[in-house]
Amino acid sequence: MTNENTAATALILGATGGIGGAIGAALRRRGWTVKALARDPAQAAAGWQNGPSPLWIAGDAMNEADVVAAAAGTSVIVHAVNPPGYRNWDRLVLPMIGNSLAAARAAGGARIILPGTVYNFEAGTTTVVDSTTPQSARSRKGAIRTEMERLLEEAAPDVPSLILRAGDFFGPGIRQSWFAQTMVTPGAPVRRIVNPAIGAGHSWAYLPDLAETFARLIEKPDRLDAFERLQFEGHVDASGTEMIEAVRAAVGRDIPVRAFPWWLMRCLAPFGGFPREVVEVEPYWRHPMRLDNRRLQRLLGNEPHTPLDTAVRHTLEALGCLDQRGTLSQAA
Template identity: 30%
Template sequence: MARHTILGKGPIGRTLATHLADAGHDVHVLSRSGPRPGAPARTQAASGGSIEHHRVDGTDADALTARTGGSVALYNCVNPAYHRWATDWPPVAAALLAAATRTDAVLVIAGNLYGYGAGHPHMRESDPLASRETKGRVRAQMWADALARHDAGALRTTEVRGSDYLGPGAEAHAHAGPRMLTPLLAGRVLRPIASADRPHTWTYLPDFAAALARAAELPDAWGRPWHVPSPEPQTYREVAERFAKAAGAPTPRISPAPLAAVRLLGLVNPMMREIAGVAYQFDQPFVTDDTASRRVLGLEPTGWDTIVTRTLAAHRAEHPAGQPVGARR
């Protein structure tokens, strides 16, 4: 049993906390809001592990250091609002670097694929981080700063990069989360961004958590990035059809939002402006190569049938709505 500290309690942070606690570890989850209202600050897992929530300002290096002391790993699972990445990420990233340096905890960064930028339809970890888009440049700089500290011997770090995630715990904004499942089960039209027919890598949240935990404990994983082992690429349409078939719902009706319309909305809506900046991820093939991570981390992705079954069950438990509209009997 070991102690692990996670900054951030969004879908990735929550899934990782459960994964580590189920493995028998004591997990401290740090966030601006602390425990959820009405929920206990500490819960015990059947394995003997536990999850304990603390209210901490992620930009406060001293507070992070105090809470991270004694931990074998410090995980960066923070995710500011899209339109605030350029302002909100740098102070958090700097505080995490300081805390990891002072405590000797392995800094494990939950990353994404934005840093590669457009024009990389089949991404490998060795590809340059050449994004010209703001969010991609922010993430690329975060990794460059952490790697420079690692190479200088000041700390140990690794970054685990996932694609668009899905699975139990995915929130409303996830492309294959409630944003897809709620209208699909209600028989409404689905409105993905740009295209529904480009091959795309999707990352299952429990697989993301398993990769983060494994990278933290494996010295061979430190000092470089890894792609989360993910199932075979699927288009948005293929994923929607998988869910519809499993739910007994009609074939999905899909009408993508034109990129020009998204850009037009971005003139008045900061969030839509940022979405337009990374719309290439659905307008072009967006596929990762996880060959190296499967070999070194020793992990295999969850299969699509299991992903669909478990995700659909979790969605129905959280959003009970009865029989899908037009369901087959």
């Protein structure tokens, strides 16, 4: 499908990351002009593997002037960016969304697109999330994500925005994820699976489906509210074992499963760093939380949905995790 408005132009902040790159690629396939901000455009272009490359612009998403200049002439700004290496995340995230807001205003009211998270909600007490669900997370990460959304809501209608909330990402092109960094080892055949799930009901978002959803929504500006907050249901692991069984099916044999060492993370959390970050999200692996996508379905007719076994197989292939036996088992 090609976008009827071939002059439509989007700026991607975070195009070298999984979700930003996937949204940019989906828009390019639909006929959009896509610009992407990067500190090193040559390196970003060399690493691009998502089809036709965007127009790379030298700049830093932490610099307001750079973002404003890059956003000139755009109707959409995809804010899918984080500080380099996630360093000083808690101090830099809000100024960065401020830069995107300034750029959107300077561009005459470009719509800001934000991939949302479940961290805005209190796990254990919130079982279903829709656009009206109170955001009451107590974690540092959740409080910052909630403030980001508040700033976008406050800016509307002068600056329209779209937040599409999803579960944990997996899929080709995304390596910073629970699937790629914990459950399996990129570049190595699957010999064991590390399972972070403590209970049932975990939500997963297959990246190509999510990016396609973003692209379809972006092409319907007249149907979106000035401040639109939607939920992407994705794959709900109702038993807590469906993702494991999908990996086993892709590999073609029974694979041993180990539990993620949450106990060790809790012991190390007081020292900060990765363990502290991980412990903050532990409740979301313990308590089920369903994303209500009824508003999304009314807008699109249906939510793009690749069967779980197919999605996992494509993800493992892209990560280089299927040895010859696993690949042949799928072709048989």
